[in-house]
Amino acid sequence: MNKQNHPSLFDQNDLRSVPAVAGQDVVVREVRCKSLLNRCRIDDYSFNCYVGCGHGCKYCYARFMQRFHPHAEEWGRFVDVKVNAVEVLARQLTRLAPGEVFTCSACDGWQPVEEQYRLTRECCRLLLEGGFRLNILTKSRLVLRDLDILTGHDVCVGVTITTLDETRARVWEPAASSVSDRVEVLRRAKAAGLKTAVMFGPLLPGISDTAEVVGELFAMAAEVGVNRIWTDVLNPRPRVWASVQQVLRTQCPDLYERHRRVLFDRTFRDDYKRRLDERIRRAAGDAGLADRLC
Numbered sequence: 001m002n003k004q005n006h007p008s009l010f011d012q013n014d015l016r017s018v019p020a021v022a023g024q025d026v027v028v029r030e031v032r033c034k035s036l037l038n039r040c041r042i043d044d045y046s047f048n049c050y051v052g053c054g055h056g057c058k059y060c061y062a063r064f065m066q067r068f069h070p071h072a073e074e075w076g077r078f079v080d081v082k083v084n085a086v087e088v089l090a091r092q093l094t095r096l097a098p099g100e101v102f103t104c105s106a107c108d109g110w111q112p113v114e115e116q117y118r119l120t121r122e123c124c125r126l127l128l129e130g131g132f133r134l135n136i137l138t139k140s141r142l143v144l145r146d147l148d149i150l151t152g153h154d155v156c157v158g159v160t161i162t163t164l165d166e167t168r169a170r171v172w173e174p175a176a177s178s179v180s181d182r183v184e185v186l187r188r189a190k191a192a193g194l195k196t197a198v199m200f201g202p203l204l205p206g207i208s209d210t211a212e213v214v215g216e217l218f219a220m221a222a223e224v225g226v227n228r229i230w231t232d233v234l235n236p237r238p239r240v241w242a243s244v245q246q247v248l249r250t251q252c253p254d255l256y257e258r259h260r261r262v263l264f265d266r267t268f269r270d271d272y273k274r275r276l277d278e279r280i281r282r283a284a285g286d287a288g289l290a291d292r293l294c
């Protein structure tokens, strides 16, 4: 392992390799961080106990992290575990005012390595004890493990769903929990008395942005009774197109040109966003959820 791969964020003296998570082709490294809770544009704060994400979504915007933390492995094939995350957070909490925390902003806090390391769980516990509020967004049913510490606090449990089609979800989000498991997360969080949210996105051109699919997504949200709904259009963030076009070329070449124009043709994109927004508002209205759209 090359220590130069991990610039200033980490104490580079403590890098070491640990075996990959069973059954997954993911390289796991243990590192030490200097700070965990950061100011954030979405909420007051965010934190990430991991660099990298074993879910390996093909459209993942967090790929930009590789610019700052280069790895030989491609996105989805490496995870750096900040093994001192809990002690660093505890130290930070002695001098920070409570606020809302987006959990997590550059990885999935409940990705497969979390089952073993339990860092996101412990950080959530510390934050809640300190009076912070949590806005969770995940694609993993592992978050259900932590309902015991989340229940009774000001917590919103959100899941991301791009399509209800399990086969397509497996192609685009290869190691995330099944879509039905994510819906189950919403149901059980709601039953536990927590607020719930869903992010529909990124809605993929010709795949999950059609009137029919958008209608199905909102019908599911209405049936579960989620409190908040976000939507997202596919964005041309750094490194995203290289990954997305690989999937398009092999799985659905007929949609390649449409994706390219949505991402890079400004006039086409503006018109596309306007029409998708109309579709979303119509579907939300039909499902009786217009007031839940954020």
Ligand code: SF4
Binding pocket: 053, 054, 055, 056, 057, 059, 060, 061, 062, 106, 107, 108, 139, 173, 176
């Ligand atoms: S779960 Fe989120 S952070 Fe992880 S790969 Fe997918 S989009 Fe990226």
